[in-house]
Amino acid sequence: MAEVYQASTTAPVNIAVVKYWGKRDPKLNLPTNSSVSVTLSQVDLRTHTTAACSSSFSEDTLLLNSSPQDVSGARTQACFRELRSLRAALESSNPSLPKLSSLPLRIVSENNFPTAAGLASSAAGFAALVRAIANLYELPSSPTDLSCIARQGSGSACRSLFGGYVAWQMGSKVDGSDSVAVELAPASHWPTMRALILVVSAEKKGVSSTSGMQITVGTSELFQRRAEVVVPKHMELMTKAIQERDFETFGKVTMMESNSFHATCLDTFPPIFYLNDVSRAAIRVVEDINRKAGKIVAAYTFDAGPNAVIYFEEQNSGLVAGLFKSALGSLDGWQGRDIEVQEATDVDARAVEVLKGGVSRVILTSVGEGPIRTEESLIAANGESLKK
Amino acid sequence: MAEVYQASTTAPVNIAVVKYWGKRDPKLNLPTNSSVSVTLSQVDLRTHTTAACSSSFSEDTLLLNSSPQDVSGARTQACFRELRSLRAALESSNPSLPKLSSLPLRIVSENNFPTAAGLASSAAGFAALVRAIANLYELPSSPTDLSCIARQGSGSACRSLFGGYVAWQMGSKVDGSDSVAVELAPASHWPTMRALILVVSAEKKGVSSTSGMQITVGTSELFQRRAEVVVPKHMELMTKAIQERDFETFGKVTMMESNSFHATCLDTFPPIFYLNDVSRAAIRVVEDINRKAGKIVAAYTFDAGPNAVIYFEEQNSGLVAGLFKSALGSLDGWQGRDIEVQEATDVDARAVEVLKGGVSRVILTSVGEGPIRTEESLIAANGESLKK
Numbered sequence: 222m223a224e225v226y227q228a229s230t231t232a233p234v235n236i237a238v239v240k241y242w243g244k245r246d247p248k249l250n251l252p253t254n255s256s257v258s259v260t261l262s263q264v265d266l267r268t269h270t271t272a273a274c275s276s277s278f279s280e281d282t283l284l285l286n287s288s289p290q291d292v293s294g295a296r297t298q299a300c301f302r303e304l305r306s307l308r309a310a311l312e313s314s315n316p317s318l319p320k321l322s323s324l325p326l327r328i329v330s331e332n333n334f335p336t337a338a339g340l341a342s343s344a345a346g347f348a349a350l351v352r353a354i355a356n357l358y359e360l361p362s363s364p365t366d367l368s369c370i371a372r373q374g375s376g377s378a379c380r381s382l383f384g385g386y387v388a389w390q391m392g393s394k395v396d397g398s399d400s401v402a403v404e405l406a407p408a409s410h411w412p413t414m415r416a417l418i419l420v421v422s423a424e425k426k427g428v429s430s431t432s433g434m435q436i437t438v439g440t441s442e443l444f445q446r447r448a449e450v451v452v453p454k455h456m457e458l459m460t461k462a463i464q465e466r467d468f469e470t471f472g473k474v475t476m477m478e479s480n481s482f483h484a485t486c487l488d489t490f491p492p493i494f495y496l497n498d499v500s501r502a503a504i505r506v507v508e509d510i511n512r513k514a515g516k517i518v519a520a521y522t523f524d525a526g527p528n529a530v531i532y533f534e535e536q537n538s539g540l541v542a543g544l545f546k547s548a549l550g551s552l553d554g555w556q557g558r559d560i561e562v563q564e565a566t567d568v569d570a571r572a573v574e575v576l577k578g579g580v581s582r583v584i585l586t587s588v589g590e591g592p593i594r595t596e597e598s599l600i601a602a603n604g605e606s607l608k609k
Numbered sequence: 610m611a612e613v614y615q616a617s618t619t620a621p622v623n624i625a626v627v628k629y630w631g632k633r634d635p636k637l638n639l640p641t642n643s644s645v646s647v648t649l650s651q652v653d654l655r656t657h658t659t660a661a662c663s664s665s666f667s668e669d670t671l672l673l674n675s676s677p678q679d680v681s682g683a684r685t686q687a688c689f690r691e692l693r694s695l696r697a698a699l700e701s702s703n704p705s706l707p708k709l710s711s712l713p714l715r716i717v718s719e720n721n722f723p724t725a726a727g728l729a730s731s732a733a734g735f736a737a738l739v740r741a742i743a744n745l746y747e748l749p750s751s752p753t754d755l756s757c758i759a760r761q762g763s764g765s766a767c768r769s770l771f772g773g774y775v776a777w778q779m780g781s782k783v784d785g786s787d788s789v790a791v792e793l794a795p796a797s798h799w800p801t802m803r804a805l806i807l808v809v810s811a812e813k814k815g816v817s818s819t820s821g822m823q824i825t826v827g828t829s830e831l832f833q834r835r836a837e838v839v840v841p842k843h844m845e846l847m848t849k850a851i852q853e854r855d856f857e858t859f860g861k862v863t864m865m866e867s868n869s870f871h872a873t874c875l876d877t878f879p880p881i882f883y884l885n886d887v888s889r890a891a892i893r894v895v896e897d898i899n900r901k902a903g904k905i906v907a908a909y910t911f912d913a914g915p916n917a918v919i920y921f922e923e924q925n926s927g928l929v930a931g932l933f934k935s936a937l938g939s940l941d942g943w944q945g946r947d948i949e950v951q952e953a954t955d956v957d958a959r960a961v962e963v964l965k966g967g968v969s970r971v972i973l974t975s976v977g978e979g980p981i982r983t984e985e986s987l988i989a990a991n992g993e994s995l996k997k
Contacts, residue, residue, distance in 0.1 A: 442842075442865070443872060446834040454830075477830070477878050484834060484876035490861075491896050492868045498886045508879050 225604040226321055227273035228356035232349035232592040233265040234340060235259065235380045235387060236416065236530045238475040238522060239455050243438045243448060244429075248295070249397040250376040254439065254452040256389045257405065257459050258380045259532070261416055262589030266340065267409060270330040270349035271599040272357045278325035284606055285330045285346065292328075299373040300351055302327065308358040321358055328353070329599035329606045334584070340418070340528065346518050347374030348381030352592040364591065368402035380408040384408045384590035388456070398426045408588045410464045413535040418584040419549070419576070421499045428493050430525040433486065440490040447485050455481075468534055472520030475532060476507075479522040495525050499579030502572040503529035506545070509568040513596040514540055535587075539563050548573045554583035611743065613992040614709055615661035616744035620980040622654040622728060622736035623647065623768045623775060624804065624918045626863040626910060627843050628870040630818075631826045631836060636683070637785040638764040641826065642840040644777045645793065646768045647920070649804055650977030658718040658737035660745045661986040666713035666881065673718045673734070673996055680716075687761040688739055689714065696746040709746055716741065717987040717994045722972070728806070728916065735762030736769030738812050740980040756790035772796045772978035774851045778842070796976045799854045801923040805930050806972040807937070807964070809887045809898060809915040816881050818913040821874065828878040835873050843869075856922055860908030863920060864895075865912040883913050887967030890960040891917035894933070897956040902928055923975075927951050936961045942971035 235258035243253035258287040281301060292298070294296040328350055332342055351371040356360055368379035372389075379401065380387045384409040392400030428436070437444050455474050462470035486493040496504075500523055507521045518537040522530050533541035545565035546555055550562060565573055599607050620669040623646035631641035669689060671678040680686070697708040716738055717798065720730055739759040743750055755769035760777075773796040780788030816824070824830050850858035854883050874881040884892075888911055895909045895917075906925040910918050921929035931951035934943055938950060953961055987995050 429638045442839045442869060443876075444832055446831055451830045473878075477876075480878065480880045481830060481876050484872040487875055488831075488865075488869050488872035490865050490868065492888050492892065497889075501882050501885075504880065 223275050223277040224359060225275040225277070225600070225602060226319070226324075227271055227274055227598060227600050228353055229269070229271040229595045229598050230349055230352040230356055230592045231263050231267045231269045231595055232345050232352055232381050233260045233263045233384065233589055234342070234345045235377065236261060236522065236524065236531070237377065237380075239452060239459050239473070239478050241376055241389065242434045242482050242485065242522075243444065244376070244435065246395075246397065247435060249400075250296075250372050251397045251400050252389070252391050253448040254375060254379070254458050255391040256377075257456065257463075258377070258387050258389075259414060259416070259588055260381065260384045260387060260408065260591060262586045263593065264589070265584055265586040266334045266344065266345070267600065268332050268345040268349040269595070269597070270328060270346075270353040272350070272353035273327045273329075273600045273604060274357060275327070275604050276319050276324055277604055278327050281326045283328040283330070283350075286332060294344055296347075300347065300354075303370045303373070304351065304354045304358060304360070307360050307362060307501035309356070310388060311360070325598060327604065327606070328355065331599060340420075343375040343382045344377040347371050347378035348592060350360075350374065351378070352382065356594055365401045365403055369400065372397070372400060372402075375575045382591060384572065385410060385588060388460065393518060405460060405463050408590055409536065411463065412588065414547055414588040415533050415535055415542070416586050417533070418586070419503055419529040419531070419580045420547070420582045420584065421497070421529070421579055422581045427495050427526065427549045433489070433493050433525065437485050437489040437493070441485045441488040443488045447481055451481055469517045472517040472532065475520040475522050483523060495527060496523055497527045498577075499575055500527045500529060502575035502579070503531070505569050505572040506576065507531060509572075510541055511543055513567050544568065545576075545583070548576055549580055549583055552580065552582050554585060558585045558591045560585070610991065611663050611665040613661055613663040613665070613990060614707065614712075614745060615659055615986060615988050616741055617657070617659040617983045617986050618737055618740040618744055618980045619651050619655045619657045619983055620733050620740055620769050621651045621772065621977055622730070622733045623649045623765065624649060624912070625765065626769075626859070626920070627840060627847050627866050628912075629764055630779065630822045630870050630873065631832065632764070632823060634783075634785065634823070635823060638760050639685075639785045639788050640764060640777070640779050641836040643779040643844050644765075644768070644840075645844065645851075646765070646775050646777075647804070647976050648769065648772045648775060648796065648979060650974045651981065652977070653972055653974040654722045654733070656718055656720050656730065656733040656737040657983070657985070657987065658716060658734075658741040660738070660741035661715045661717075661988045661992060662709050662712035662745060663715070663992050664712055665992055666715050669714045671716040671718070671738075674720060684735075684762045688735065688742075688758055691761070692739065692742045692746060692748070692756045695748050695750060696774070699746070699748070714742065715988060715992065715994070719987060720775060723970075728808075731763040732769045734766040735766035736980060738762065739766070740770065744982055748936050753791055755787045756987075757786060757788065760785070760788060760790075770979060773798060773976060776848065793848060793851050796978055799851065800976065802922055802976040803921050803926065804974050804976075805919045805921070805928070805933060807891055807917040807919070807933070807968045808970045808972065809885070809917070809967055810969045815883055815914065821881050821913060823879070825873050825877040825881070829873045829876040831876045832873045835869055839869055849957065857905045860905040860920065863908040863910050871911060883915060884911055885915045885967075887963055888915045888917060890963035890967070891919070893957050893960040894964065895919060897960075898929055898932055901955050932956065933964075933971070936964050937968055937971055940968065940970050942973060945971045948973070
């Protein structure tokens with residue numbers, strides 16, 4: 222039987238606090254502006270991926286949550302091509318290495334979170350795919366090198382190659398070689414960062430981010446201002462806030478960034494709406510929490526959907542998560558979390574009612590590490606997927 | 610008994626298609642950008658005001674819909690002061706005129722539309738107040754002259770001194786003397802313009818436009834771009850579209866303007882939301898109507914609240930109003946209007962359901978005339994209000 226080579230990794234989800242929206246080069250996924258994200262703990266949200274190759278495989282395949290995926294798309298093909306090319310260079314320089322670059326790939330991937338939740342899983346997915354193949358090929362590439370490849374799979378995936386606090390530098394080169402992710406600070410630099418995700422039941426999937434962002438670039442009359450003036454200012458403030466663990470600035474910029482991004486979506490023609498009345502209620506409750514605290518202790522952010530991600534520091538768990546728990550304590554997601562319920566006084570009662578009616582579950586998590594190599598494999602020694 | 614002098618007028622509501630949002634001088638109500646509106650028919654929406662003065666009155670008073678109003682505010686006082694000053698100048702040059710400028714004023718005002726509907730009634734209100742006092746004082750001032758006074762009462766009131774299609778030129782002078790309204794075209798130039806207003810039951814009154822717009826000016830990072838670049842472009846396009854009765858351009862600019870204005874509200878910190886899920890459903894249905902028609906036959910616009918105003922041309926009444934009637938036909942507002950119901954095929958069914966649940970009444974109206982002098986008085990010859 223032909224030998225089966227394999228390697229496995231897990232990779233995290235990241236949630237941007239300075240948003241990526243708009244490509245200057247749609248083929249290479251080169252963005253119109255830089256962005257910053259917080260990597261979330263893999264205990265709660267991660268993709269687990271095993272990459273294998275063998276001459277016994279007939280073609281490249283990808284199984285995600287037991288469903289075969291199309292690998293013929295330009296984005297997946299770009300990742301395969303770039304990684305094979307790096308492996309082929311290693312093989313040329315060291316003829317004793319097995320010729321893995323020419324073997325068909327079998328990728329098996331599993332998420333540990335509900336796929337229907339509308340959480341940006343493509344970032345974790347492409348980061349895990351690239352990292353797993355790089356492990357399989359024993360590439361000496363750095364996470365930043367690999368981020369340039371993962372970016373071509375899904376823009377925001379480049380940020381999931383690091384833990385902690387991560388910047389995606391937009392770069393300026395035409396070939397995209399300087400459009401890469403770098404670590405701003407490891408998770409250990411500011412380990413008290415927490416995130417409460419309110420999973421909102423959307424009536425239906427809105428415009429996909431891939432098509433939506435290019436309609437914004439093409440039609441919004443405010444977008445250019447955001448990309449050229451607003452985001453560079455936010456990048457500077459956010460980078461400094463993270464360095465100094467300054468939550469007030471971190472929180473204010475996070476909220477303004479989310480609003481600015483959704484403002485350019487609304488300024489798109491036809492307009493794109495990701496926030497609904499439940500999202501607005503979450504914003505209102507965060508505002509009331511901050512008003513009660515007399516400072517910014519909670520910060521909302523929304524991606525291309527109605528789910529709220531609320532950042533806060535551990536020492537304010539009661540003030541923030543505890544208050545949401547008083548309204549949403551009966552939902553899945555609080556189990557095993559030591560969060561003391563805080564009465565929702567001085568908080569808009571109607572907004573609380575809207576949350577009760579519109580949030581389907583919560584996820585309480587924290588800042589976490591980047592991809593972690595694992596010996597736990599999703600592919601058997603004979604090459605068969607262990608997940609059916 | 611002392612003589613009671615009096616004069617009456619009616620004044621219309623106007624709904625902007627290029628929006629006023631932001632003051633460069635809050636005291637004089639000088640805007641950060643020019644704007645354009647359509648004056649709506651007074652058959653459906655008007656303020657009726659009688660202004661009287663007499664030595665038998667003890668002080669300036671204002672009765673609106675039978676409720677005494679505070680007249681000590683700077684805005685009302687500015688209108689009284691400017692109008693009295695013009696009257697005083699007349700009296701100086703012609704000593705035979707009665708000295709009305711020194712007499713206390715009694716103003717009685719009535720709206721013919723539900724005040725709870727959240728329709729911008731201050732525009733019609735201040736236009737009627739200024740026009741009625743100008744009639745009482747027999748001022749030779751033109752509507753543009755008077756617009757400069759009404760603007761100090763409520764910015765958008767200056768546009769209600771004209772019928773048809775009206776521009777408020779922002780002006781550049783520090784004293785505001787060139788920040789005035791002018792007629793772009795009379796109603797007769799494009800008489801087929803119709804407006805369907807969907808009155809949406811809001812959970813509560815949002816941020817007032819007076820305070821909201823200044824928070825936008827102070828905090829939105831996109832606002833300046835809108836005022837300096839986006840609106841001037843829209844003003845040019847809109848003026849030409851009205852001159853040429855080009856509904857497609859009129860409609861596209863109207864929708865983009867509304868979106869741009871609400872985008873800067875969302876970009877305000879903290880964000881201001883006037884659109885709710887019902888407003889979004891109205892947008893969706895308008896998009897579907899236009900898609901079905903293969904061109905822009907309907908255009909939505911929203912002011913500082915969730916109510917939708919949908920402009921269309923009479924020849925498309927069936928396609929536009931008829932389709933909304935199929936969903937909302939049981940509500941008040943359709944009586945006496947010859948609108949053929951159009952089946953809501955190829956229209957988002959969920960959006961139609963949201964409209965059914967969230968719209969409380971409709972108002973179907975058309976472009977109309979400016980203030981009309983009337984002999985119908987709300988004040989008796991003895992100076993008593995005829996409305997209790």
